[in-house]
Amino acid sequence: MSLKPQALLVMNSGTFADQFDSTRLERLAGMVDLGDEPWTDSLDVPELAERLEEVEILLTSWGVPQLNAERLERMPKLRAVFHCAGTVRSFVSEELWDRGITVTNGADANAIPVAEFTFASIVLAGKKAHVLANDARTFRADWSYIGDRGELGNIGRVVGVIGFSRIGRRVVQLVQQLQDVTCLVSDPHADPLEVAAAGGTLVTLQELLPVSDVVTIHAPALPSTRNMISTAELQSMKDHATLINTARGSLVDTAALEKECATGRITALLDVTEPEPLPAESTLYSLPNVILTPHIAGSLGTETRRMSDAALDDLERYLAGKDLLAQVVHADLGLSA
Incomplete structure (x- = not known):
């Protein structure tokens, strides 16, 4: 049995393909246990039920569903979310903050x-x-x-x-x-x-x-x-x-x-x-x-991998017990995007 924490990538398929090439997946697999299926675009499919019970870490990006009370109940061991994109507003919930789950984002990248x-x-x-x-x-x-x-x-x-x-x-x-x-x-x-x-x-x-x-x-x-x-x-x-x-x-x-x-x-x-x-x-x-222009200023294509790298950097720090570089706290959302 792996001693690495169980982790899951949650984002839409196009984003997963852009942000996690073989090099980044290999780096991620060196830190966490990704199981047989490292990625999903839904947290509601019955086939994931057993996996979600063991998941401790999520790596998310565009297309992640809201982490509401119902979904969080299916992930009792979840302790950290590393968001490989900018704002986390679309998916965080009061229940997530109440559970003390660590959240980071890729806003700096x-x-x-x-x-x-x-x-x-x-x-x-x-x-x-x-x-x-x-x-x-x-x-x-x-x-x-x-x-x-x-x-x-x-x-x-x-x-x-x-x-x-x-x-x-x-x-x-x-x-x-x-x-x-x-x-x-x-x-x-x-x-x-x-x-x-x-x-x-x-x-x-x-x-x-x-x-x-x-x-x-x-x-x-x-x-x-x-x-x-x-x-x-x-x-x-x-x-x-x-x-x-x-x-x-x-x-x-x-x-x-x-x-x-x-x-x-x-x-x-x-x-x-x-x-x-x-x-x-x-x-x-x-x-x-x-x-x-059609909302193109932000990260697109290969640029999005910079946000993946930032999330992986913080995941590495998290597992080593170091301070995080891009942690988001609830109070931050009152003044930031």
Whole structure:
């Protein structure tokens, strides 16, 4: 009989194929007992009943069902969940926290591609590249439109970062590569010394919006942040400024954004929307100053293995009795995504 703890991977089939190649499965098998069937996409099939009674560790990702009271009762020995993706909001429950089960996530690892995507978008926004590419379809050989979208260039720009989160912090650090950049940060919970150490200056949202050439959102989706960018905030942005949202669509008032973008005064680069996807009749689809991408900023394909590696690193620490690097506690969910 194996002395290793019993473990099970719980996620949808596509995610399992992306995140756990033979190398990672081999590493995992060196730490835990995966049994004959290491993976499932359901915790409700009768065939798993005996296995679940012995499971001590779950490795989860996209597609994991909620770990509610009924499912937890089938796993009386469960003591840790290592989530190989970002937020755990979709599957944690009060019963899970009440049982004192250890939970980790891959939010730090997932922050890397989002910050990279955002920084690339900021650089392209300085050149108005996305919007001018759309304009080219209208003006074609007539290049007189190049100056219609405001001043071009990335020297001396003001970048406004809303939310000094894992991703927001990385974005602040990345934009320091731009010459003579000023990076303003708005976050009521941020430490001004930590913001300064990353290269930013902590200000209020009302101070940030009117002076930023690019405004990028990295706040969590909470009841208190819903529609935090609405009519007044959009109207306070400077002419030709760009709004980037790679966080959550609920942070921006969609109706207000449609109205403001229809004037052509600002540009919006939206990787997330509310609702998602937007309805086919949304005016945002047809505006040349709006760029829509289908929620691709976060980890995709081979990038998702970075989150698997992070989970395996923490699993290794857990089994060795060391402090975890990415543990999530119940109180964290009040301020994070």
